[in-house]
Structures are given as structure tokens and as C-alpha cells.
Amino acid sequence: EDKVVQSPLSLVVHEGDTVTLNCSYEVTNFRSLLWYKQEKKAPTFLFMLTSSGIEKKSGRLSSILDKKELFSILNITATQTGDSAVYLCAVEGVTDKLIFGTGTRLQVFP
Amino acid sequence: SQTIHQWPATLVQPVGSPLSLECTVEGTSNPNLYWYRQAAGRGLQLLFYSVGIGQISSEVPQNLSASRPQDRQFILSSKKLLLSDSGFYLCAWSRDRGDIQYFGAGTRLSVL
Numbered sequence: 001e002d003k004v005v006q007s008p009l010s011l012v013v014h015e016g017d018t019v020t021l022n023c024s025y026e027v028t029n030f031r032s033l034l035w036y037k038q039e040k041k042a043p044t045f046l047f048m049l050t051s052s053g054i055e056k057k058s059g060r061l062s063s064i065l066d067k068k069e070l071f072s073i074l075n076i077t078a079t080q081t082g083d084s085a086v087y088l089c090a091v092e093g094v095t096d097k098l099i100f101g102t103g104t105r106l107q108v109f110p
Numbered sequence: 111s112q113t114i115h116q117w118p119a120t121l122v123q124p125v126g127s128p129l130s131l132e133c134t135v136e137g138t139s140n141p142n143l144y145w146y147r148q149a150a151g152r153g154l155q156l157l158f159y160s161v162g163i164g165q166i167s168s169e170v171p172q173n174l175s176a177s178r179p180q181d182r183q184f185i186l187s188s189k190k191l192l193l194s195d196s197g198f199y200l201c202a203w204s205r206d207r208g209d210i211q212y213f214g215a216g217t218r219l220s221v222l
């Protein structure tokens with residue numbers, strides 16, 4: 001059965017800290033891995049990764065995929081209170097459907 | 111640009127009552143449409159997806175149904191709600207299979 005596991009489940013940090021969120025997966029015929037940020041309602045798209053070793057970067061956020069070891073990490077540097085959210089990882093396999101992890105809840109305190 | 115609308119934002123319904131949640135997409139044509147449910151402490155679970163008008167695929171057996179009466183309209187329904195139907199329902203769209211999915215703001219349903 002396809003599955004996506006995120007860790008940690010929850011993370012509490014202070015502003016300015018750097019955090020690393022993990023996503024491991026077991027999916028038949030992997031096609032892509034996506035990261036979303038969910039603050040209160042709609043998950044908003046962050047990154048889509050399809051190739052190993054190529055870092056995607058957007059401001060203080062970056063992500064990389066390791067298709068050999070079947071995981072991805074999402075890094076956030078110099079965290080701000082506005083980074084507080086649930087970060088969702090999803091993987092698309094042969095079925096063209098997204099399999100979501102349960103998310104990592106990040107809380108950033110001033 | 112494309113936008114996705116969901117309504118209502120919040121809904122409180124008694125057990126046994128019917129349900130209709132609506133999702134519409136603007137700014138694109140023939141999108142793939144999806145309904146997800148997000149339960150507390152669990153990942154998003156795909157309920158239904160549609161690749162075109164009248165074409166609905168169901169992912170899990172349940173008390174809910176979906177319909178796509180128009181190209182950019184996706185409706186989630188139930189004839190009789192159960193307590194277990196409570197949750198956060200999200201609609202999403204993508205341009206094609208395998209493309210990025212974009213989500214609506216969601217409907218929080220409480221069945222009492």
C-alpha cells in the first residue's frame with residue numbers, strides 16, 4: 001500500500017531558528033513529490049520535485065528530493081512567526097493521485 | 111488567473127439531513143477536479159475525482175457522492191449525513207493528470 005510519512009509531527013521553535021521537515025514515502029512508480037503549506041484553510045503550493053538532488057528554492061524555503069532513499073526534506077531558514085502552519089507532503093504515483101502525509105505542525109514563537 | 115471557490119465555509123447539520131457542497135473553478139477549462147476530506151490528525155484523503163463532465167471516480171466507499179454537472183462545477187452530496195461525515199472538506203483542481211493541484215478554502219462540516 002502506498003504511504004507517505006512525515007516527521008516530526010510537531011515542531012516548536014523561536015524566530016530565527018532553522019528547521020528541517022522530513023517526508024519519506026513508499027509509492028508505486030513515483031512521479032512527483034509536492035510540498036504544501038496549510039495555515040488555516042486552503043493548502044497552498046510550495047514546491048514540486050521530480051528529480052533527485054536538484055534543490056528547489058523560494059526565499060527562505062528550500063527542498064530537495066532523494067529518489068534512491070525515498071525521502072524529501074523541506075528547509076526553512078531564519079523562521080518567522082508567519083511560517084507557523086501545517087506543512088503537507090504529497091506524492092504522486094502510478095495512479096496519478098496524490099497520497100498525503102499527516103503533516104508537520106510548525107509553531108514559530110517570537 | 112485561475113481561482114477556485116468553495117462554499118459554504120462552515121456548516122452544521124443534524125444527523126440524517128442531506129448535504130450539498132459546491133466547488134467552482136474560474137479561469138480555466140476542462141480542469142481535473144478533486145474532493146478531499148481532512149480529519150483531525152490524518153492526512154488528506156481523496157474521496158472523488160473527475161476528469162470531465164459527468165465523469166466521476168470514487169476512491170473510498172462511503173456515504174457521500176459527487177457530481178459534475180458543468181465543466182467547472184463539482185458538487186459533493188449526501189442524502190443522509192452520519193456523525194462520521196464530520197470533517198474538513200477540500201476541493202482542488204489541476205490542469206491535467208500529474209499537474210500541481212490547487213485547493214479551495216475548504217468547508218468545515220459538523221454533523222451533530
